[in-house]
Amino acid sequence: xxxxxxxxxxxxxxxxxxxxxxxxxxxxxxxxxxxxxxxxxxxxxxxxxxxxxxxxxxxxxxxxxxxxxxxxxxxxxxxxxxxxxxxxxxxxxxxxxxxxxxxxxxxxxxxxxxxxxxxxxxxxxxxxxxxxxxxxxxxxxxxxxxxxxxxxxxxxxxxxxxxxxxxxxxxxxxxxxxxxxxxxxxxxxxxxxxxxxxxxxxxxxxxxxxxxxxxxxxxxxxx
Numbered sequence: 001x002x003x004x005x006x007x008x009x010x011x012x013x014x015x016x017x018x019x020x021x022x023x024x025x026x027x028x029x030x031x032x033x034x035x036x037x038x039x040x041x042x043x044x045x046x047x048x049x050x051x052x053x054x055x056x057x058x059x060x061x062x063x064x065x066x067x068x069x070x071x072x073x074x075x076x077x078x079x080x081x082x083x084x085x086x087x088x089x090x091x092x093x094x095x096x097x098x099x100x101x102x103x104x105x106x107x108x109x110x111x112x113x114x115x116x117x118x119x120x121x122x123x124x125x126x127x128x129x130x131x132x133x134x135x136x137x138x139x140x141x142x143x144x145x146x147x148x149x150x151x152x153x154x155x156x157x158x159x160x161x162x163x164x165x166x167x168x169x170x171x172x173x174x175x176x177x178x179x180x181x182x183x184x185x186x187x188x189x190x191x192x193x194x195x196x197x198x199x200x201x202x203x204x205x206x207x208x209x210x211x212x213x214x215x216x217x218x219x220x221x222x223x
Contacts, residue, residue, distance in 0.1 A: 008054045008106060011182030014042050016174060017058060017104065021138030024059065025147055025158065025175055027125040028134035029075065038136055039079065039086050039123035039155070040147040040175040044115050052113040054184045056104045057124050058176035059136040071098055072127040072134075074107055079121040084145040085155045086121035098126075099184050106184035121148070122177060139174035146173035 025038035044050050055076060074096045079086035091113045098105040107124070126134040138147075148155045158173055 008056060008101075008178075008180040008182050008184045011053070011180045013050050013052065013179045013181055015178040016040075016042075016139050016141075016143055017056070017176050017178050019140040020058060020176055021140045021174075023138040024135035025138065025149060026133050027059075027123070027136045027149075028128040028132070029125055030128045030132070034151050035125075036133070036149065036151050037123050037125050038147055038149045038158075038175060039077075039121040040177065041081060041084075041119055041121050041144045042179070043119045043144065044117045046117045048117055050113075050115045050179070051181045052115065052179050053109055053182060054180045055107045055109070055122070055124065056101065056178040056180070056184075057107070057136060058104050059126075059134060061126070061128065062133050062135060071100065071105075074098055074105075074124060074126050076107060076109070077123040078113060078115075079123065081119040081121060085148050085157060086123070090120075101184075104178075108184045112181075119144070122179075124177065137176040139176050142174045144174075147175045 026036045027038040029035045061072075073094070075094045076092070076096065077089055078091040080088045080090055082088075093110055096107045096110070098107055100106075124136065128134055146158050148157050150156065
């Protein structure tokens, strides 16, 4: 017999979830309306190599369709950077079913992404139906460039653009996400009381050590 254990937070490489904004960026695929995608940048520090196994985002479907499409498949793409905008796709995965993690959604990549030092752009979108859209929550502070958007044409920077302001009244220009080298969930054997206690203590100690060390390497400012 096994139980499910949430592991992603033990392996966080990069995180911008802790200061949620009041607005949203649109990022969804829709068979009725035009697809719209949003992406935000992050930087792997010089001398580092990251292996990304899971992605966590904060967002939701629009209020009028949440009951019809609370959890729908996601698409994730990773781009290189050119002059502060997404450029060439280096990784892509589709039809990822999310896991609800409180106010966040967890996405496990089918294959790990190995990244060398440099700046990258993460695009996450969810399938929607009818007049539904998926809303990616903004962050109140900005790291790197403002997020970018596209409707299958050239990418457009959202910083100060009126077209990006209708769902973003406070003009927050970063999106809420985290990257981890651990899976979202893993199965662990059901243990008797004493071994289970040792497992819990070990996981907590590991989490404390990682959390102490992750902030300096997870939020570089490339401005």
